[in-house]
Amino acid sequence: MSRASIAPSLGHWDAFYKSGAGTLEPSSFAKFCATAVFPKFHVGFENLKILDLGCGNGRDSEFFAEMGYEVMGIDRSAVAIDGARRNSSGTGPEYTRLDAEDLITSPLGFDVLYMRWFIHSITPMTQDKILDWAVECLPDGGLIAIEARSTSDRRMGQGQSLGENAFVDGHYRRFIRPHDLMYAISDRGFHLEHWAEGCKLAPLYGTGMDRDKFDEDPSLIRCVASLTKRTAGQLAKPDQVKRPPIVRKR
Ligand SMILES: C[S@@+](CC[C@H](N)C(=O)[O-])C[C@H]1O[C@@H](n2cnc3c(N)ncnc32)[C@H](O)[C@@H]1O
Numbered sequence: 001m002s003r004a005s006i007a008p009s010l011g012h013w014d015a016f017y018k019s020g021a022g023t024l025e026p027s028s029f030a031k032f033c034a035t036a037v038f039p040k041f042h043v044g045f046e047n048l049k050i051l052d053l054g055c056g057n058g059r060d061s062e063f064f065a066e067m068g069y070e071v072m073g074i075d076r077s078a079v080a081i082d083g084a085r086r087n088s089s090g091t092g093p094e095y096t097r098l099d100a101e102d103l104i105t106s107p108l109g110f111d112v113l114y115m116r117w118f119i120h121s122i123t124p125m126t127q128d129k130i131l132d133w134a135v136e137c138l139p140d141g142g143l144i145a146i147e148a149r150s151t152s153d154r155r156m157g158q159g160q161s162l163g164e165n166a167f168v169d170g171h172y173r174r175f176i177r178p179h180d181l182m183y184a185i186s187d188r189g190f191h192l193e194h195w196a197e198g199c200k201l202a203p204l205y206g207t208g209m210d211r212d213k214f215d216e217d218p219s220l221i222r223c224v225a226s227l228t229k230r231t232a233g234q235l236a237k238p239d240q241v242k243r244p245p246i247v248r249k250r
Helices: 008-019 027-043 059-066 078-087 123-138 178-186
Strands: 049-053 070-075 094-097 112-116 143-149 168-169 171-174 190-198 204-207 212-214 220-227 247-249
Touching: 008 049, 008 059, 008 078, 027 059, 027 112, 027 143, 027 220, 049 059, 059 070, 059 247, 070 078, 078 094, 123 178, 143 178, 178 190, 178 220
Parallel strands: 049 070, 049 112, 070 094, 112 143, 190 247
Antiparallel strands: 143 220, 168 171, 190 220, 204 212
């Protein structure tokens, strides 16, 4: 899939953040990570360094920085990054405008690659590139934290089809098949630490950029996985991939 096919989404995110529609409240996933996940893995790291990929207006970057973590937020939307810098309380996230396609070396030497509602915004090729890059750049025991729309989401199938599970409906969304994600990370040497699927994880209520009211309870995947460098690059056979207990929310 070409970059051009998802190009209109850049305009979408610029317009979205320009309208001020995005909330500055930290997400429930950020709160979950900061309270239930990061402290558990903090051991062994001097101060957890978090890369927030597709950080948008910086809502979660700011929260992590306030919690004392060292944070870099990256987004390809200049409007989002300008807004994040403007909204920043000065607690210290560093914001950079960058397309994740152009990530080459680690900008920070980070311990956590945090991607909330990001991987469903990118093509499968970009996702592969980022996960390969994470294996190179994360330390042994480093984490990836992902929240994304799943194929069970009710928006799946709406709009113009762009190939398997990808649609443009105002902007590009690629709905993530749980098993595909599980294999994509397990094959690279990540060990699943937490996995949850379903609704009630991040209900959305508010006013959109067209002043429209929205009320939506998306079906999501939440995944936290740690990297074991020893096994990175060795392909696990599907029957060796142990499915973790799934937390279903209804
Ligand atoms: C659904 S928003 C999520 C924003 C934020 N993480 C949150 O949870 O509120 C997706 C973000 O990913 C950004 N994005 C999409 N593709 C990107 C890419 N290839 N490189 C960097 N950022 C990208 C968009 O500009 C947008 O800000």
